[in-house]
Amino acid sequence: MELLIVGSGGAAGACLGGLLRCQPQGRRITVATASSLPIYERPILSKGYLTSDTPRLPVLLDRAALDDHGVVVHERAEVDSIDLAGRTCGLTSGVELRWDQIVIATGSDARVLPVEGHDLAGVLTLRGRRDADRLRDHLRRSTRVVIIGAGLIGLEVAAAAVSLGAEVDVVEAGPRALGRVAPPEIAHAVAALHRQRGVRIHESTSLSAILGDQVVKAVMTSSGVRLEADTVVIAVGSRPRDTIARRAGLPTDDGVLVTPALRSVAADDVFAIGDVARVVGHPFIHGPWRSESWRVAQQQGSVLAANLDGEQQTFDAIPWFWSDQYDMVLQGAGVPSAATRWITRVHSAATTICFGLNDGQLTAVSALGPLRDIGRPVSLASRAIARRLKLDIAGATDPTVALDGLLR
Amino acid sequence: MANWHCVGRVDAFEVDFSEEVTLDGQVIAVHPTEEGFFATSGICTHEDERIFEGLLDRCQIECPKHMARFDVRTGAALSPPAITPLLTYQVELRDDYVWVNVPVGDRDDTGQSPTWNS
Structure with missing residues (x-):
């Protein structure tokens, strides 16, 4: 065989x-x-x-x-x-x-964008370790980094670049960061973490051209702004x-x-x-x-x-992801696109948990905070999604009501 | 050599809520389950993370960081990304107290090796 x-x-x-x-x-x-x-x-x-x-x-x-x-x-x-x-x-x-x-x-x-200048030196994407080695090397020599795409990868690279001392702009074609993976409340909180550290996020803005002469020099945006750059990272999905x-x-x-x-x-x-x-x-x-x-x-x-090996399993797991955003952890589970309504539980100043509902049924969870505050709630919610739990909304939005009781 | 430590009263634990203790410098998670008490090493074998804060359900603990799952009865790694099992420790209930054995010197089950890379 x-x-x-x-x-x-x-x-x-x-x-x-x-x-x-x-x-x-x-x-x-x-x-x-x-x-x-x-x-x-x-x-x-x-x-x-x-x-x-x-x-x-x-x-x-x-x-x-x-x-x-x-x-x-x-x-x-x-x-x-x-x-x-x-x-x-x-x-x-x-x-x-x-x-x-x-x-x-x-x-x-990694998806590439068919814009002028996409093949200049210093325009990078990230998939495998060779890409990462190249990007790592570039980030260490860069003072101005422009990232195209405010998804998970784009924002993680932004965090890395700013912590290495670069000035960072993120250009996002959609109306907000993390549009595909997190509800607005969480996306705004993540964007705020980046802005606190000096990352500029340009929403509802697309890329018009990448400028340079063999080597990248700047990015032109759809709003006519020129962003100087010695490294450009294209992070627009795969x-x-x-x-x-x-x-x-x-x-x-x-x-x-x-x-x-x-x-x-x-x-x-x-x-x-x-x-x-x-x-x-x-x-x-x-x-x-x-x-x-x-x-x-x-x-x-x-x-x-x-x-x-002869078993008859099916892949029916609830999708789950995590991302590290500075000292905070972002986790999500379920199917955000299936949610017609999001409710928010403000767990503490640093921790927000959002539950996505469809006709009262829990379909997704998204949480930002220290791991100790969000890990267990996301695990519980993920299982509750698999059980098609009807969520007690009043309890879920009241941080004094224990989530274990609501989600178990 | 056996080396028993008392880690608390039985009624101080709640079923399906793991607790962490440090015994002789080793981080250990104590797991009160419907099948009784179990104890394992307290740090996820995938990446350094304290597993006691994860979800304990039907004798399985899920690391809160990357959702690796372990059987607390055997230490076995049940779900990626974990490959290496947790260490297990003997537990005894004596009167109303939970005791954990953290052997000194050689132990039988420290020789467990990764199941993938072995």
Whole structure:
């Protein structure tokens, strides 16, 4: 039995981790990855990795661990084609790999903006560790940093840049920061943390052009403002790396379409996990859904490993994410887009917890504060979302009423 | 060598609310569950974080930082991002008090190794 895993990010790592716990006789695992070993955890790349004098990569699986389990790894190997009928996979190097089961875990690329000047030196994106090394190096030499996009990655990079002493502008096309991931109350509180530290956030502003002569010099915004810059970071989301799957004839729609068991909707023995997968039929999410979250990638990797070992699990976890914003933690769970109403619990001066409701039912939670104040409430709320709890609104907004009683 | 410490009255604990104690310099989490008391090392094996502030439910504790889950009865890492199990410590109830054994010197279960990288 030949199992081929294409990719080596967090989803592939979690899947391999699960598979290697009880590797049966007769199954051979091959990994083909465009990047190189080790398999590591990515979240730190937009956080402490950028600011630390001695950045350390959190390793999940290294060469020795994979060798020990007999996993064959093709590094820096771009997949050229997948042949579903013939069950082969061609690499651009000319190597052809045979498979009985194939896992597509190719992840995503940072989106680029098709504006003038996007290819100047000093215009960077952030996905993998090489990007992070480059960005780290640039931030240390920069006095003016402009970040395009006030999402989680954009704001984490802003925090890193300002703490390294740069002047930082963030340009956000939407009406507010964190538009996709947090309700207005929390987004405003996060933006306030940044403004306190001198980060300028320009909302409802898009990028007109990036100016420079080989090397970036400035950014022109849609409001006609020129922002001087020696580093520009484009942080406007990601695009799934699903081209090879699409060319192979697999159904894709901004990601490889998979069932909750993470199998292609159209092909047995073909699976997709992580940023490249779009799940059709998640019990808590209306419509096909693709995540860009570290935790979801891990959970999908674990579920698929169990299924490849003969279990029949489905990926039905409540989405959860976290972000470090200076000394505060932002956590969210559930489906913010499903909420038609948000209610706010002001836990303390530094801590705000918002609950998203749809017809009285808890669908999402978003919290900002010290970890000790928000970790447990978010965990409880996440479970309550899975139980489709009707939330007691009066209790939830009253900080003297214990959340354990309301959410358990 | 056994080394028992009294960590409090039984009725000072609430079921499903873990507490943290430091015994002989080691951070230990005490977990009162419906199946009884258990004790584990108190720092998440994924990243340094005190796990007692996480959610304890059906003998599983969830680290509040990145949602790693452990079985408090065995220490086993149940959910990524944790790979390495927590250490476990013997617990005994003597009269109305909870006692935890923090052995001195070699112990049997310190040899636990990561399940992925092993």
